Amino acid sequence: MPVTIRNLGRISPSTRPPDAHYMQPSISPNGPAAPSRAWWLLPLMAVLGCLALGWGVRTAWQEREQRYRHVIEGSLAAINQLQVGSVAAWRQRRMGEAASLADDRLFAAAVSRWRRAPAPANAAVLRERLRGLVEHLGYTGAYLVDPQGQLLLGPDGSLQGQMPAPARESLRASLALAQPAGTGLQRDASFAFPYFGLLAPLYDGSQPLGAVWLVVDARTTLYPLLATWPSSSHTAESLLVERQGDFVVFLSPLRHRSDEALTLRMPWRPDSGEPVALAAGGSRGTLYGRDYRGKQVLATASAVPGSNWLLVSKIDTDEAFIEAQRREWLALGLVASLALLLLGGAVVLWRWRAWRRERTLKDRLEHNMRWLETAQRAASVGYFAYDAGKRVFTMSAMANVIFGVPADTGLTLRQWIDMVHADDREEMLQKHGDAMAQRGPLRAQYRILRASDRQMRWLEVRAEYGDANGPERSRMTGTVQDITERRQAEEQLERYRAALEAQIRIDPLTQLANRLALDEQVAFEWERALRGGTPLALLMIDVDRFKAFNDHYGHVAGDRCLQSVALALSTATGRAGDVVARYGGEEFAVLLPGAGEDQAWAVAERLREAVRALGIEHARGCEDGIVTISVGVASLQPAGREVTTGAPRVGVDMAHALFRQADAALYRAKQCGRDQTMVYGPECDIALHDAPDSLL
Known part of the structure; x- marks a missing residue:
């Protein structure tokens, strides 16, 4: 795809970056001044410089530590909120089922x-x-x-x-x-x-x-909702607790103790500093304290809506902050080394104040440049200046490292465009052109293929243009930072959120869609059928005499049988858009969008034959002595008046009718001897009403 370069070339020459021109030493043309009367000022200035550097290091340390702390606390809070949402949804679903029964x-x-x-x-x-x-x-x-x-x-x-x-x-x-x-x-x-x-x-x-x-x-x-964690942490866990009078009861099992759930009670002491006790006393959000093992932990506490339960997610602070502390100690060591070098330089200046003054000034300038280079490297930040007239970027050493080009070399506009990822190239040229035309600031994140190793890296660029009426109007200066690790962390957290959402809708035994996912898909497909005027079919499937199978072979064999049947059903369905779900117990359901009765019957027969082909032994089953299934088929065609009314209640009632008809057809198939497919008809309602106890 040809790339158009717009508004990037109308800039007057100004090639020296800000980190290359403002630190030039000023030396008198008459030579160095005589230091005989001011030599004592050098140690004083060195001490003041060390104090200022120490204060700056301390401030930078605190700011970086606070930033790392906020990131870690935010990640833990996000995990806690996802788990609270899962537990609340579980409670709400159960209460809704009880309300329906009432x-x-x-x-x-x-x-x-x-x-x-x-x-x-x-x-x-x-x-x-x-x-x-x-x-x-x-x-x-x-x-x-x-x-x-x-x-x-x-x-x-x-x-x-x-x-x-x-x-x-x-x-x-x-x-x-x-x-x-x-x-x-x-x-x-x-x-x-x-x-x-x-x-x-x-x-x-x-x-x-x-x-x-x-x-x-x-x-x-319930407890499996608390067990999922986005990383292989050795200390992280989520606890479900409840305050009962002067005690805090642990409602879920503990990772680091063998006590069973609801057997461990802890006296509630608000001054204990234990995160669970603080949560029971009304504290919410981020907490620090010692847990039931006596370990210092970082915790997040939230209340589960609609209940007296509290969810406390925690992790040992040693594990949570070990990586950040390691990086900070390394940075502190580098800065401390620079401070010692600066102090040594001051001593040398004091000892050789007369005849080596000019050379000492050059050494100090070199040390300052080295300190700036190290600070840029520690923060992965580089500086650049763009000359629009020559279409050339002049960059600092760290910027060269980020782009993967040799040190002390510039970067042409064409070279930069070739580095930008193909998917981001057009957008970045648009943003640069708009910023140049409007003489406004530039804030952008994009990907490059680094020149040295062709590795993809994420960069964040912040740039400013001079006043349109000033001498710097054709000059762009800014910073570039490698944010690849930060983007990867954000993407990993997003994948974890998606995994939690998907887990709620998957049956853990068969790995098929569960009842919740099926209900959502039925509602979606019925609305689509109303709009398009297409039929919607549902197959209700029951494993014949499964209770007798469980009684004879045991529940472990029963679970394996259900898994095999589930695999056969999902494999034999074979059409994109069809949904195979575990409806509950030994019942399965298959949703067939766009299928009429004949098509649905053909699919049902294919599924029934696929299960028979498994040849799973069933001594108390049908005549063949193998596991078989009975299938009820129902298909509904939305009427024109349903489409025009648009009433939500109509769609809900018809979707329920689809389930009722498929269920009635299933019971009719079982009444007629099992191991067969039955399409819904009026006789199915009679069969369901008169079904004996052994068939229901």
Whole structure:
């Protein structure tokens, strides 16, 4: 692509950079002045110079240390906020599921009917609904309780006993307020793991029937959200804590201790300086103190919205600041060495004040130039001057290093353009031309291919032009800094944020899309189908007699079976834009944009044959003795009136109808003998209504 050079050549000659002309020594034409009466001023000036240099070094040290500290604290705060968002979304999703169950009037009516007439058929409907909560929504347990907290019914039959005392307290509050409630993270002898409980109240009119008690294993759903960290740190960890009276309870497991979650309680002492105690006392943001190991740590504390939980992310300060301290000590050593050299030069000047004065002045000038060069190298900053008339850059030694050109050489405009990365070249020429035309400042970041090794580097340029009416109007002077490492750090943090966002929508067992990702994609594709007038198909897939497979072969083999089925489904789908998701338990779903019933049926048959081809042994399965699947197919075509109305509710209802029809077709396929594909029809609704307990 030809490159046009605009407005970069109308500059009068002015080639010496600012770092090359303002430090020339001024020497009297009559020779050096006699120092006989002022020799004592030299030591005094040397001492004052050392003090000034020491003050400057101390100020620079503090500024750089504060800058590094802000960068590290900001990175830790970003990680903490991402994890807080993940935990809050997890709580909100669970509370939303409990609210949906509490608003289900049909389920409440079924509970009322069973309480009045506890017949087996009425109990079977309730058990199947509770079993669906466990299998499809990932709950460890779902139990029906009466208003006093007595256990009545579970997925496997009738129950006896009471809920734990904290859960009964939450039940009373939930029934009094007529809204779902969470019991928080708890431990109880009834469960061998820390759990999070939710209560969905049920009413018969205004009369409370009881509630559904939902139990979630925190080890598999909540704690993994705290384990992800952007680097292989040996000390970093995130803690979920809660203040309970005069104690702080650790709700999540600790990385550096073997205590199980919810077993470690720490007395709350506001003056202890422990970041967890400070967070429990109301402190938020960046904290410094000693953790439960007695190690000095940097921490960030935030509250989880909608709960009493606090999330504290921390890392040992030794590990967090070791690299910055190493660089600062190196810079301090260089500056201290220069200070010693300067003091030695002052002593030499004092000892040889008469006949070596001129030579000493030259040495001091050399030392000052060397100090400037070292300071530029430590900061990776170089200086340059551009002569628009000659189209030549005159650069300092550090600028030569940054661009990879030999020392004490200039850089022509054509050479600079050839170095600029092809993707940034047109933009940079535009910015330089605009700045020259407007006589304004230039601020830009761009990439170059360094001349010495053709390595790509990121540069930041800051330049100023002289007054349009002054003698410097054709001169551009500025600085150039290598910011490659900073850009790489920013890109790494951005990749970590993207990885966290993606992890929320991936099923950890099968690596397929999860229920959340499927719901989002269905909403997106339905809106697109409304705009384009194209059909949208959904396949609901169930592994036949999977519970019997688990009972016979064990849960480890069951997990391997689900992984194999998931791989076969994703491999056999084969069309870009199709979404394969794990719907829950042994159920999968496949979303087929633009597919009608015939196309969807063909894809379903291909998937069914792909699973049969796996040949996974299933002694309690169908007649062939291998693992098979049943598939329900539904396809909807948006109507013209739905497109014109544009009401959001219409799209939501039709998307729900797509799930309902595919689910009904699936149950019809299972009723007809399993290992087959069924396209939705009116008979499927009848099959779903009359389905026996063994099919649901």
